[in-house]
Amino acid sequence: MTVTRDLILDALRVLKLPDGEDVVAKDMVRALAVEGGNVRFVIEAAPEVAKHLEPLRAAAQQIVERMDGVEKVSVLLTAHSDKKPPSLKVGKHPEPQAGPTKPKGVARILAIASGKGGVGKSTLSSNLAVALAKQGRRVGLLDADIYGPSQPRMMGVSKRPASPDGKTIIPLKAHGVTLMSIGLMMDPDKAIVWRGPMLMGALQQMLGQVEWGELDVLIVDLPPGTGDVQLTLCTKSELTGAIVVSTPQDVALLDAKKAIDMFNTLKTPVLGLVENMSMYICPTCGTEAHIFGHGGVRAEAEKMGLPFLGEIPLDIDVRLSGDSGTPIAAGDGPVAQAYAKLAEGLVKGGMA
8 A cells, every 4th residue: 555645644643632632633743755665754842842742753653654555764853942933924016126037046947837727737847856856956846836836745845934034935855856835835725815916926035035045957837827927937037948738638739839829929938848648558458548649749849840858658656646745756667767758858958
């Protein structure tokens, strides 16, 4: 059985505190990461409480060690200060800029875009980031899908980024990738109901106020469509270029062409197209099926004179890995190799 974040959290709910609540309900389980059979997390409490919780930490480790599919467990006990950090307001009207800018230390900004939702753009963004990191690149991943941020779940992070001065934001790290998402700053159960200026301001903050450090490439997971976030990124940042993701079916390609036209209008280079969900290999009989068609994106790329960067198969392990917080590119297998090939092509082409 594949161990997942949800299974681990459910198992840890048996650990009760004196007030009757469990450690999960109290939000004491932090930085939970699942990498294959390796599990690590932190139990965080106030200083006066944490010094009494070593038995609880040991019990948590034993519970997870006994779970099917778990090979190694690391559980740390930490104490947090009751002192409130400086307040950081996220989502505000953008500040004036003299021209397009790029975060200090970031060599390239690469946008991952799609014309419509549901084609696997965010999945490709997280897996490509991990695949590039495995090839030795210094990679950042910015989740700019403001209304539907999914990278915290896919990358297995949940801790709120620190802001020591109320201005700068310290991003998180997972699977060798530096990560920032609006989903880490907001209540995950609450809808973000913002107009365009608020969206643009939030994107400006995540680009300009985050301490990205030295990066070879910053991958930006854009929302689907051709709206305010795309317009802001293309006009307010020094964008290296965009990769457009589509499934082979005609309906998806219609919208992908609109995304390409948007980038052309905004004078942003389109670096190429990727065909996602390109084929499905039956795990029982080995038959190759083309559920959404096959080759449509390659044909469209040739028609438009754009590079075809590769194809990614449809596989249930992609979904399982993303839901568990460990992108499939972090492991081995045919799909991981497809992402590795895509990453290798970008590196050799000087795009990453």
